[in-house]
Amino acid sequence: MxxxxxxxxxxxxxxxxxxxxxxxxxxxxxxxxxxxxxxxxxxxxxxxxxxxxxxxxxxxxxxxxxxxxxxxxxxxxxxxxxxxxxxxxxxxxxxxxxxxxxxxxxxxxxxxxxxxxxxxxxxVHHEPGSITTNDGDPYSVFTYFGNKWLDHGKEDSYPEPDAAGLADADGEELPSLNDLGFEQPDATLPNAGTEAARDRLDAFCEDDIHVYEEERDDLASEPTSRLSQDLSYGTIGIREVYERTEEAMESAETDEQRESIADFRSELAWREFNIDVIYHNPSNVSQNHKDFQNPIDWREDEDELDAWKAGETGYPVVDAAMRQLKEEAYIHNRARMIVGSFLTKDLRQDWRRGYEHFRDLLVDHNTPNDNGNWQWIGSTGTDAQPYFRVFNPMKQGSDYDPEAEYVARYVPELEAVDPEDIHSWHELSEAEREEVAPEYPAPIVDHGERREEAISMFEQARGGDDDDDEDEE
Ligand SMILES: Cc1cc2nc3c(=O)[nH]c(=O)nc-3n(C[C@H](O)[C@H](O)[C@H](O)COP(=O)(O)OP(=O)(O)OC[C@H]3O[C@@H](n4cnc5c(N)ncnc54)[C@H](O)[C@@H]3O)c2cc1C
The missing domain is CATH 3.40.50.620 (HUPs)
Structure with a gap:
Protein backbone atom coordinates (compact mmCIF):
# COMPACT_ATOMS: atom_id res chain seq x y z
CA MET A 1 0.00 0.00 0.00
CA VAL A 124 -0.02 20.83 -16.29
CA HIS A 125 -0.02 19.13 -19.66
CA HIS A 126 3.58 20.06 -20.31
CA GLU A 127 5.86 20.26 -17.32
CA PRO A 128 8.06 23.34 -16.83
CA GLY A 129 11.17 23.06 -18.94
CA SER A 130 9.56 20.81 -21.55
CA ILE A 131 8.57 23.62 -23.92
CA THR A 132 11.71 25.55 -24.78
CA THR A 133 13.31 27.58 -27.55
CA ASN A 134 15.37 25.66 -30.10
CA ASP A 135 18.40 26.44 -27.90
CA GLY A 136 16.69 24.81 -24.92
CA ASP A 137 15.98 28.07 -23.08
CA PRO A 138 12.67 28.89 -21.41
CA TYR A 139 10.39 31.10 -23.48
CA SER A 140 9.90 34.68 -22.38
CA VAL A 141 7.30 35.43 -25.06
CA PHE A 142 3.93 33.73 -24.75
CA THR A 143 3.07 33.44 -28.45
CA TYR A 144 5.94 31.04 -29.18
CA PHE A 145 5.30 29.05 -26.01
CA GLY A 146 1.56 28.95 -26.77
CA ASN A 147 2.07 27.72 -30.33
CA LYS A 148 4.30 24.86 -29.20
CA TRP A 149 1.95 24.08 -26.31
CA LEU A 150 -0.94 23.72 -28.76
CA ASP A 151 1.12 21.50 -31.09
CA HIS A 152 2.36 19.07 -28.42
CA GLY A 153 0.31 15.90 -27.95
CA LYS A 154 -1.85 15.69 -24.83
CA GLU A 155 -2.14 12.73 -22.46
CA ASP A 156 -5.48 11.04 -21.83
CA SER A 157 -7.21 11.55 -18.49
CA TYR A 158 -6.98 8.90 -15.75
CA PRO A 159 -10.12 7.21 -14.44
CA GLU A 160 -11.25 7.61 -10.85
CA PRO A 161 -9.96 4.64 -8.82
CA ASP A 162 -12.53 2.04 -7.82
CA ALA A 163 -12.92 0.65 -4.31
CA ALA A 164 -10.47 -2.21 -4.98
CA GLY A 165 -7.66 0.27 -5.58
CA LEU A 166 -8.16 2.06 -2.28
CA ALA A 167 -7.11 0.89 1.19
CA ASP A 168 -9.77 0.35 3.83
CA ALA A 169 -9.52 3.23 6.24
CA ASP A 170 -11.39 5.14 8.87
CA GLY A 171 -9.97 8.64 9.26
CA GLU A 172 -10.90 11.56 11.44
CA GLU A 173 -13.21 14.42 10.52
CA LEU A 174 -11.88 17.52 8.79
CA PRO A 175 -11.32 20.64 10.90
CA SER A 176 -13.64 23.62 10.59
CA LEU A 177 -12.60 27.00 9.22
CA ASN A 178 -12.65 28.28 12.77
CA ASP A 179 -10.40 25.43 13.98
CA LEU A 180 -7.87 26.58 11.41
CA GLY A 181 -8.03 30.17 12.68
CA PHE A 182 -10.03 31.72 9.82
CA GLU A 183 -13.22 33.76 9.80
CA GLN A 184 -16.08 32.96 7.43
CA PRO A 185 -15.43 34.79 4.15
CA ASP A 186 -17.67 37.76 3.37
CA ALA A 187 -18.02 36.67 -0.24
CA THR A 188 -20.40 34.06 -1.63
CA LEU A 189 -18.18 31.28 -2.96
CA PRO A 190 -18.73 28.83 -5.82
CA ASN A 191 -19.56 25.23 -4.89
CA ALA A 192 -16.43 23.15 -4.41
CA GLY A 193 -15.51 19.61 -5.44
CA THR A 194 -15.17 17.64 -8.65
CA GLU A 195 -18.89 17.38 -9.27
CA ALA A 196 -19.33 21.15 -9.03
CA ALA A 197 -16.33 21.70 -11.32
CA ARG A 198 -17.75 19.23 -13.84
CA ASP A 199 -21.10 21.02 -13.73
CA ARG A 200 -19.32 24.28 -14.60
CA LEU A 201 -17.39 22.60 -17.39
CA ASP A 202 -20.56 20.97 -18.76
CA ALA A 203 -22.42 24.27 -18.77
CA PHE A 204 -19.52 26.02 -20.50
CA CYS A 205 -19.07 23.31 -23.16
CA GLU A 206 -22.75 23.27 -23.96
CA ASP A 207 -22.77 26.82 -25.27
CA ASP A 208 -20.27 29.45 -24.26
CA ILE A 209 -17.16 27.66 -25.50
CA HIS A 210 -18.49 28.19 -29.05
CA VAL A 211 -18.67 31.95 -28.67
CA TYR A 212 -15.72 32.36 -26.31
CA GLU A 213 -13.57 34.32 -28.74
CA GLU A 214 -16.23 36.87 -29.50
CA GLU A 215 -17.96 37.20 -26.16
CA ARG A 216 -15.42 36.42 -23.44
CA ASP A 217 -14.73 40.09 -22.81
CA ASP A 218 -18.38 40.96 -22.34
CA LEU A 219 -18.44 42.02 -18.71
CA ALA A 220 -22.18 41.67 -18.18
CA SER A 221 -22.74 38.15 -19.53
CA GLU A 222 -19.43 36.61 -18.34
CA PRO A 223 -19.52 33.69 -20.75
CA THR A 224 -16.27 32.17 -19.46
CA SER A 225 -15.82 28.78 -17.82
CA ARG A 226 -15.47 29.96 -14.18
CA LEU A 227 -13.07 27.05 -13.69
CA SER A 228 -10.18 29.05 -12.23
CA GLN A 229 -10.66 28.00 -8.59
CA ASP A 230 -11.06 24.40 -9.76
CA LEU A 231 -7.80 24.53 -11.69
CA SER A 232 -6.09 26.27 -8.77
CA TYR A 233 -7.15 23.61 -6.27
CA GLY A 234 -7.13 20.75 -8.72
CA THR A 235 -10.75 19.77 -8.17
CA ILE A 236 -10.76 18.91 -11.86
CA GLY A 237 -7.90 17.47 -13.91
CA ILE A 238 -6.34 19.38 -16.76
CA ARG A 239 -6.47 16.33 -19.06
CA GLU A 240 -10.20 15.99 -18.45
CA VAL A 241 -10.73 19.68 -19.31
CA TYR A 242 -8.72 19.32 -22.52
CA GLU A 243 -10.64 16.22 -23.57
CA ARG A 244 -13.82 18.22 -23.34
CA THR A 245 -12.32 20.79 -25.72
CA GLU A 246 -11.56 17.92 -28.12
CA GLU A 247 -15.18 16.78 -27.97
CA ALA A 248 -16.33 20.35 -28.56
CA MET A 249 -13.92 20.64 -31.49
CA GLU A 250 -15.33 17.47 -33.06
CA SER A 251 -18.89 18.70 -32.85
CA ALA A 252 -18.12 22.31 -33.85
CA GLU A 253 -19.90 23.36 -37.01
CA THR A 254 -18.24 26.60 -38.05
CA ASP A 255 -14.75 28.05 -38.23
CA GLU A 256 -15.79 30.68 -35.69
CA GLN A 257 -16.70 27.95 -33.23
CA ARG A 258 -13.41 26.16 -33.82
CA GLU A 259 -11.50 29.42 -33.32
CA SER A 260 -13.34 30.01 -30.07
CA ILE A 261 -12.36 26.61 -28.75
CA ALA A 262 -8.76 27.23 -29.79
CA ASP A 263 -8.90 30.55 -27.97
CA PHE A 264 -10.03 28.85 -24.79
CA ARG A 265 -7.18 26.34 -25.12
CA SER A 266 -4.84 29.27 -25.48
CA GLU A 267 -5.93 30.52 -22.04
CA LEU A 268 -5.11 27.11 -20.63
CA ALA A 269 -1.70 27.55 -22.25
CA TRP A 270 -1.31 30.97 -20.58
CA ARG A 271 -1.82 29.23 -17.25
CA GLU A 272 1.02 26.84 -18.06
CA PHE A 273 3.19 29.67 -19.38
CA ASN A 274 2.86 31.46 -16.03
CA ILE A 275 3.79 28.24 -14.23
CA ASP A 276 6.81 27.85 -16.52
CA VAL A 277 7.85 31.46 -15.86
CA ILE A 278 7.63 31.20 -12.06
CA TYR A 279 9.43 27.83 -12.14
CA HIS A 280 12.40 29.38 -13.93
CA ASN A 281 12.18 32.69 -12.04
CA PRO A 282 11.14 31.89 -8.46
CA SER A 283 12.18 35.38 -7.30
CA ASN A 284 9.36 36.86 -9.43
CA VAL A 285 7.13 36.19 -6.43
CA SER A 286 8.43 39.37 -4.84
CA GLN A 287 10.63 41.04 -7.50
CA ASN A 288 10.01 42.70 -10.85
CA HIS A 289 10.79 40.20 -13.59
CA LYS A 290 12.22 42.98 -15.77
CA ASP A 291 15.39 44.83 -14.86
CA PHE A 292 15.06 48.60 -14.70
CA GLN A 293 18.03 50.96 -14.64
CA ASN A 294 16.46 53.00 -11.82
CA PRO A 295 13.91 52.10 -9.15
CA ILE A 296 10.31 52.63 -10.27
CA ASP A 297 8.97 55.68 -8.44
CA TRP A 298 5.68 54.08 -7.29
CA ARG A 299 3.37 56.30 -5.24
CA GLU A 300 2.33 55.26 -1.75
CA ASP A 301 -0.95 57.07 -1.28
CA GLU A 302 -2.97 55.09 1.26
CA ASP A 303 -6.23 57.01 0.63
CA GLU A 304 -6.11 56.24 -3.07
CA LEU A 305 -5.25 52.60 -2.37
CA ASP A 306 -8.18 52.36 0.06
CA ALA A 307 -10.55 53.93 -2.48
CA TRP A 308 -9.42 51.34 -5.05
CA LYS A 309 -9.95 48.47 -2.59
CA ALA A 310 -13.38 49.78 -1.55
CA GLY A 311 -14.59 50.36 -5.13
CA GLU A 312 -14.91 54.09 -4.50
CA THR A 313 -12.66 55.58 -7.17
CA GLY A 314 -15.38 57.35 -9.14
CA TYR A 315 -14.51 55.24 -12.20
CA PRO A 316 -17.64 53.07 -12.52
CA VAL A 317 -16.19 49.98 -14.20
CA VAL A 318 -13.22 49.92 -11.81
CA ASP A 319 -15.53 50.19 -8.82
CA ALA A 320 -17.88 47.51 -10.14
CA ALA A 321 -14.98 45.09 -10.46
CA MET A 322 -13.57 45.81 -7.01
CA ARG A 323 -17.02 45.30 -5.51
CA GLN A 324 -17.44 42.06 -7.46
CA LEU A 325 -14.23 40.93 -5.78
CA LYS A 326 -15.68 41.59 -2.33
CA GLU A 327 -19.00 39.96 -3.13
CA GLU A 328 -17.86 36.93 -5.13
CA ALA A 329 -14.13 36.51 -4.41
CA TYR A 330 -13.80 36.64 -8.20
CA ILE A 331 -13.45 39.21 -10.99
CA HIS A 332 -13.92 38.77 -14.71
CA ASN A 333 -10.55 38.68 -16.54
CA ARG A 334 -11.10 41.87 -18.57
CA ALA A 335 -12.11 43.66 -15.37
CA ARG A 336 -9.00 42.32 -13.59
CA MET A 337 -6.94 43.95 -16.31
CA ILE A 338 -8.87 47.20 -15.96
CA VAL A 339 -8.44 47.43 -12.17
CA GLY A 340 -4.83 46.25 -12.43
CA SER A 341 -4.04 48.97 -14.93
CA PHE A 342 -5.89 51.53 -12.86
CA LEU A 343 -3.88 50.67 -9.75
CA THR A 344 -0.47 50.53 -11.40
CA LYS A 345 -0.86 53.35 -13.96
CA ASP A 346 -3.62 55.74 -12.82
CA LEU A 347 -2.77 55.41 -9.13
CA ARG A 348 0.88 54.57 -9.89
CA GLN A 349 0.97 52.03 -7.08
CA ASP A 350 3.29 49.05 -6.95
CA TRP A 351 1.74 45.91 -8.52
CA ARG A 352 2.69 44.04 -5.32
CA ARG A 353 0.05 45.98 -3.39
CA GLY A 354 -2.60 44.81 -5.85
CA TYR A 355 -1.25 41.28 -5.79
CA GLU A 356 -1.50 41.19 -1.97
CA HIS A 357 -5.08 42.40 -2.05
CA PHE A 358 -6.05 39.83 -4.69
CA ARG A 359 -4.24 37.11 -2.71
CA ASP A 360 -6.40 37.96 0.32
CA LEU A 361 -9.72 38.09 -1.53
CA LEU A 362 -9.67 35.94 -4.67
CA VAL A 363 -10.94 32.38 -4.34
CA ASP A 364 -8.88 31.36 -7.37
CA HIS A 365 -5.62 33.01 -6.29
CA ASN A 366 -2.57 30.99 -7.17
CA THR A 367 0.96 32.34 -7.21
CA PRO A 368 1.91 31.77 -10.87
CA ASN A 369 -1.27 33.23 -12.37
CA ASP A 370 -1.74 36.10 -9.96
CA ASN A 371 1.90 37.07 -10.08
CA GLY A 372 2.25 36.60 -13.84
CA ASN A 373 -0.83 38.68 -14.54
CA TRP A 374 0.01 41.47 -12.09
CA GLN A 375 3.48 41.75 -13.57
CA TRP A 376 1.89 41.72 -17.03
CA ILE A 377 -0.52 44.57 -16.32
CA GLY A 378 2.09 46.39 -14.20
CA SER A 379 4.50 46.30 -17.20
CA THR A 380 7.24 44.68 -15.11
CA GLY A 381 6.79 41.07 -16.25
CA THR A 382 7.98 38.88 -19.07
CA ASP A 383 6.09 39.60 -22.30
CA ALA A 384 4.22 42.29 -20.35
CA GLN A 385 1.83 44.99 -21.46
CA PRO A 386 4.08 47.83 -22.76
CA TYR A 387 4.20 50.59 -20.12
CA PHE A 388 2.97 53.21 -22.61
CA ARG A 389 -0.16 51.27 -23.50
CA VAL A 390 -2.33 52.52 -20.66
CA PHE A 391 -5.91 51.30 -20.36
CA ASN A 392 -8.46 54.09 -20.52
CA PRO A 393 -11.03 53.05 -17.86
CA MET A 394 -13.90 54.99 -19.49
CA LYS A 395 -13.28 53.50 -22.91
CA GLN A 396 -12.90 50.02 -21.42
CA GLY A 397 -16.24 50.50 -19.69
CA SER A 398 -18.08 51.61 -22.81
CA ASP A 399 -16.40 48.96 -25.01
CA TYR A 400 -16.98 45.98 -22.75
CA ASP A 401 -20.07 47.03 -20.78
CA PRO A 402 -21.90 49.31 -23.23
CA GLU A 403 -25.26 49.10 -21.45
CA ALA A 404 -23.53 49.47 -18.08
CA GLU A 405 -25.22 46.29 -16.86
CA TYR A 406 -22.08 45.07 -15.11
CA VAL A 407 -21.74 48.44 -13.37
CA ALA A 408 -25.40 48.46 -12.33
CA ARG A 409 -25.09 44.93 -10.91
CA TYR A 410 -22.33 45.85 -8.47
CA VAL A 411 -22.71 49.60 -7.94
CA PRO A 412 -26.26 50.21 -6.70
CA GLU A 413 -25.71 53.97 -6.55
CA LEU A 414 -25.56 53.91 -10.37
CA GLU A 415 -28.32 51.35 -10.94
CA ALA A 416 -30.83 53.86 -12.28
CA VAL A 417 -28.34 56.08 -14.12
CA ASP A 418 -28.32 56.32 -17.90
CA PRO A 419 -25.38 54.28 -19.36
CA GLU A 420 -24.24 57.36 -21.26
CA ASP A 421 -23.86 59.28 -18.01
CA ILE A 422 -22.06 56.34 -16.45
CA HIS A 423 -19.53 56.17 -19.28
CA SER A 424 -18.96 59.92 -19.15
CA TRP A 425 -19.05 60.23 -15.36
CA HIS A 426 -15.61 61.89 -15.42
CA GLU A 427 -16.93 64.61 -17.75
CA LEU A 428 -20.09 65.51 -15.84
CA SER A 429 -20.10 68.67 -13.77
CA GLU A 430 -20.35 68.44 -10.02
CA ALA A 431 -23.97 69.62 -10.22
CA GLU A 432 -24.84 66.99 -12.84
CA ARG A 433 -23.25 64.23 -10.77
CA GLU A 434 -25.10 65.44 -7.70
CA GLU A 435 -28.35 65.28 -9.62
CA VAL A 436 -28.05 61.80 -11.17
CA ALA A 437 -26.22 59.86 -8.43
CA PRO A 438 -25.52 61.88 -5.30
CA GLU A 439 -24.15 58.89 -3.38
CA TYR A 440 -21.51 57.97 -5.95
CA PRO A 441 -18.05 59.64 -5.71
CA ALA A 442 -16.43 61.97 -8.23
CA PRO A 443 -13.32 60.53 -9.95
CA ILE A 444 -10.46 60.56 -7.45
CA VAL A 445 -7.85 61.24 -10.15
CA ASP A 446 -7.70 62.70 -13.65
CA HIS A 447 -6.97 59.80 -16.00
CA GLY A 448 -5.26 61.95 -18.64
CA GLU A 449 -2.83 63.49 -16.16
CA ARG A 450 -2.08 60.24 -14.40
CA ARG A 451 -1.47 58.47 -17.67
CA GLU A 452 1.23 60.99 -18.58
CA GLU A 453 2.75 60.65 -15.10
CA ALA A 454 2.79 56.86 -15.33
CA ILE A 455 4.54 56.93 -18.70
CA SER A 456 7.21 59.30 -17.36
CA MET A 457 7.58 57.15 -14.24
CA PHE A 458 8.45 54.15 -16.41
CA GLU A 459 10.66 56.17 -18.74
CA GLN A 460 12.62 57.42 -15.80
CA ALA A 461 12.96 53.88 -14.44
CA ARG A 462 14.18 52.73 -17.84
CA GLY A 463 16.78 55.49 -17.90
CA GLY A 464 14.88 57.64 -20.37
CA ASP A 465 16.08 55.64 -23.36
CA ASP A 466 12.74 55.04 -24.92
CA ASP A 467 11.56 55.80 -28.39
CA ASP A 468 8.45 53.60 -28.53
CA ASP A 469 5.15 55.12 -29.59
CA GLU A 470 2.62 55.98 -26.98
CA ASP A 471 -0.65 54.20 -27.25
CA GLU A 472 -3.93 53.91 -25.43
CA GLU A 473 -6.31 50.95 -25.24
C1 LIG B 1 -4.33 41.20 -12.40
C2 LIG B 1 -4.79 39.77 -12.67
C3 LIG B 1 -4.71 38.82 -11.68
C4 LIG B 1 -5.12 37.49 -11.93
N1 LIG B 1 -5.02 36.55 -10.91
C5 LIG B 1 -5.36 35.26 -11.16
C6 LIG B 1 -5.28 34.27 -10.13
O1 LIG B 1 -4.89 34.52 -8.99
N2 LIG B 1 -5.68 33.00 -10.44
C7 LIG B 1 -6.10 32.65 -11.69
O2 LIG B 1 -6.41 31.47 -11.92
N3 LIG B 1 -6.16 33.56 -12.67
C8 LIG B 1 -5.82 34.85 -12.45
N4 LIG B 1 -5.91 35.77 -13.47
C9 LIG B 1 -6.23 35.31 -14.83
C10 LIG B 1 -7.72 35.33 -15.22
O3 LIG B 1 -8.28 36.58 -14.91
C11 LIG B 1 -8.54 34.23 -14.54
O4 LIG B 1 -7.90 32.99 -14.67
C12 LIG B 1 -9.92 34.13 -15.20
O5 LIG B 1 -10.58 35.36 -15.14
C13 LIG B 1 -10.73 33.08 -14.50
O6 LIG B 1 -12.02 32.99 -15.04
P1 LIG B 1 -12.45 31.71 -15.87
O7 LIG B 1 -12.05 30.48 -15.13
O8 LIG B 1 -13.87 31.87 -16.23
O9 LIG B 1 -11.50 31.84 -17.13
P2 LIG B 1 -11.64 31.28 -18.61
O10 LIG B 1 -11.63 32.44 -19.51
O11 LIG B 1 -12.74 30.32 -18.74
O12 LIG B 1 -10.24 30.54 -18.82
C14 LIG B 1 -10.06 29.15 -18.50
C15 LIG B 1 -8.87 28.99 -17.61
O13 LIG B 1 -7.69 29.45 -18.27
C16 LIG B 1 -6.83 30.07 -17.33
N5 LIG B 1 -6.70 31.50 -17.67
C17 LIG B 1 -7.62 32.33 -18.17
N6 LIG B 1 -7.11 33.57 -18.34
C18 LIG B 1 -5.83 33.49 -17.93
C19 LIG B 1 -4.77 34.42 -17.86
N7 LIG B 1 -4.91 35.70 -18.23
N8 LIG B 1 -3.58 34.01 -17.37
C20 LIG B 1 -3.40 32.72 -16.99
N9 LIG B 1 -4.37 31.80 -17.03
C21 LIG B 1 -5.56 32.18 -17.49
C22 LIG B 1 -7.49 29.94 -15.96
O14 LIG B 1 -7.00 28.78 -15.34
C23 LIG B 1 -8.96 29.80 -16.33
O15 LIG B 1 -9.72 29.15 -15.36
C24 LIG B 1 -5.55 37.12 -13.22
C25 LIG B 1 -5.64 38.10 -14.21
C26 LIG B 1 -5.26 39.41 -13.95
C27 LIG B 1 -5.32 40.42 -15.06
Missing part, protein backbone atom coordinates in the same frame (compact mmCIF):
# COMPACT_ATOMS: atom_id res chain seq x y z
CA UNK A 2 1.18 3.54 -0.73
CA UNK A 3 -0.03 6.83 0.65
CA UNK A 4 -1.09 9.47 -1.82
CA UNK A 5 -0.43 12.94 -0.43
CA UNK A 6 -3.07 15.33 -1.82
CA UNK A 7 -1.92 18.93 -2.10
CA UNK A 8 -3.30 21.07 -4.92
CA UNK A 9 -4.94 18.08 -6.54
CA UNK A 10 -8.14 17.77 -4.52
CA UNK A 11 -9.76 15.13 -6.70
CA UNK A 12 -9.78 11.38 -7.16
CA UNK A 13 -10.37 11.39 -10.93
CA UNK A 14 -7.68 12.22 -13.50
CA UNK A 15 -5.00 12.23 -10.84
CA UNK A 16 -1.56 11.04 -11.98
CA UNK A 17 0.05 10.39 -8.59
CA UNK A 18 -3.04 8.73 -7.16
CA UNK A 19 -3.33 6.48 -10.22
CA UNK A 20 0.24 5.27 -9.60
CA UNK A 21 -0.42 4.67 -5.89
CA UNK A 22 -3.54 2.66 -6.73
CA UNK A 23 -1.39 0.00 -8.39
CA UNK A 24 -0.26 -0.95 -4.85
CA UNK A 25 -3.53 0.12 -3.19
CA UNK A 26 -3.70 3.81 -2.28
CA UNK A 27 -4.33 5.42 1.07
CA UNK A 28 -5.12 9.12 0.52
CA UNK A 29 -3.95 11.75 3.00
CA UNK A 30 -4.09 15.52 3.43
CA UNK A 31 -1.74 17.39 5.77
CA UNK A 32 -2.75 20.78 7.20
CA UNK A 33 0.63 22.50 7.29
CA UNK A 34 0.61 25.57 9.58
CA UNK A 35 3.34 27.23 7.50
CA UNK A 36 1.18 27.10 4.39
CA UNK A 37 -1.95 28.10 6.27
CA UNK A 38 -0.12 31.25 7.36
CA UNK A 39 -0.38 32.39 3.73
CA UNK A 40 -4.06 31.41 3.53
CA UNK A 41 -7.08 33.71 3.42
CA UNK A 42 -10.75 33.00 4.25
CA UNK A 43 -12.11 32.57 0.70
CA UNK A 44 -9.40 30.15 -0.37
CA UNK A 45 -9.27 28.13 2.85
CA UNK A 46 -13.08 27.90 2.91
CA UNK A 47 -13.14 26.69 -0.70
CA UNK A 48 -10.34 24.22 0.01
CA UNK A 49 -12.16 22.79 3.05
CA UNK A 50 -15.34 22.31 1.03
CA UNK A 51 -13.32 20.60 -1.70
CA UNK A 52 -11.68 18.35 0.90
CA UNK A 53 -15.05 17.44 2.33
CA UNK A 54 -16.27 16.42 -1.09
CA UNK A 55 -13.08 14.39 -1.68
CA UNK A 56 -13.41 12.67 1.69
CA UNK A 57 -16.99 11.77 0.83
CA UNK A 58 -15.86 10.24 -2.48
CA UNK A 59 -13.37 8.02 -0.67
CA UNK A 60 -15.80 7.09 2.10
CA UNK A 61 -18.37 5.97 -0.44
CA UNK A 62 -15.73 3.50 -1.64
CA UNK A 63 -14.97 2.15 1.85
CA UNK A 64 -11.75 4.13 2.17
CA UNK A 65 -11.09 7.57 3.63
CA UNK A 66 -9.04 10.73 3.35
CA UNK A 67 -6.66 10.64 6.30
CA UNK A 68 -6.19 14.03 7.95
CA UNK A 69 -2.98 15.12 9.64
CA UNK A 70 -1.84 18.43 11.12
CA UNK A 71 1.77 19.62 11.21
CA UNK A 72 4.95 19.64 9.16
CA UNK A 73 4.65 17.14 6.28
CA UNK A 74 8.34 16.32 6.76
CA UNK A 75 7.34 14.81 10.13
CA UNK A 76 3.77 13.74 9.42
CA UNK A 77 4.41 11.68 6.27
CA UNK A 78 7.15 9.42 7.73
CA UNK A 79 4.93 8.98 10.82
CA UNK A 80 1.88 8.00 8.75
CA UNK A 81 3.92 5.64 6.57
CA UNK A 82 5.11 3.83 9.69
CA UNK A 83 1.70 3.84 11.36
CA UNK A 84 -0.03 2.33 8.32
CA UNK A 85 2.89 0.13 7.31
CA UNK A 86 2.82 1.72 3.87
CA UNK A 87 5.55 1.13 1.31
CA UNK A 88 5.91 4.78 0.48
CA UNK A 89 4.11 7.87 -0.73
CA UNK A 90 3.23 9.50 -4.04
CA UNK A 91 2.42 13.13 -4.74
CA UNK A 92 1.99 15.54 -7.63
CA UNK A 93 4.48 18.33 -8.04
CA UNK A 94 4.01 22.02 -7.28
CA UNK A 95 6.18 24.46 -9.16
CA UNK A 96 6.70 27.61 -7.10
CA UNK A 97 9.99 28.19 -5.29
CA UNK A 98 8.48 27.83 -1.81
CA UNK A 99 6.68 24.61 -2.67
CA UNK A 100 9.82 23.12 -4.20
CA UNK A 101 11.83 24.04 -1.13
CA UNK A 102 9.24 22.37 1.10
CA UNK A 103 9.26 19.27 -1.10
CA UNK A 104 13.05 18.99 -0.85
CA UNK A 105 12.75 18.99 2.96
CA UNK A 106 10.05 16.32 2.83
CA UNK A 107 12.14 14.22 0.44
CA UNK A 108 15.15 14.44 2.78
CA UNK A 109 13.02 13.44 5.77
CA UNK A 110 11.55 10.48 3.88
CA UNK A 111 15.00 9.38 2.70
CA UNK A 112 16.29 9.61 6.30
CA UNK A 113 13.37 7.46 7.44
CA UNK A 114 14.12 4.93 4.69
CA UNK A 115 10.71 5.56 3.05
CA UNK A 116 10.10 5.57 -0.67
CA UNK A 117 8.50 8.44 -2.49
CA UNK A 118 7.55 9.14 -6.09
CA UNK A 119 6.59 12.54 -7.57
CA UNK A 120 4.48 13.12 -10.67
CA UNK A 121 3.73 15.86 -13.13
CA UNK A 122 0.01 16.34 -13.04
CA UNK A 123 -1.13 19.95 -12.75
Missing amino acids: RLHWHRQDLRAADNTGLTAAVEDEALPVFVFDPEILEHGAPPRVAFMLDALESLQETYREKGSDLLVAHGDPAEELPRLIEEHEAEGVTWNRDYTGLARERDRRVEDALADAGSEYERFHDA
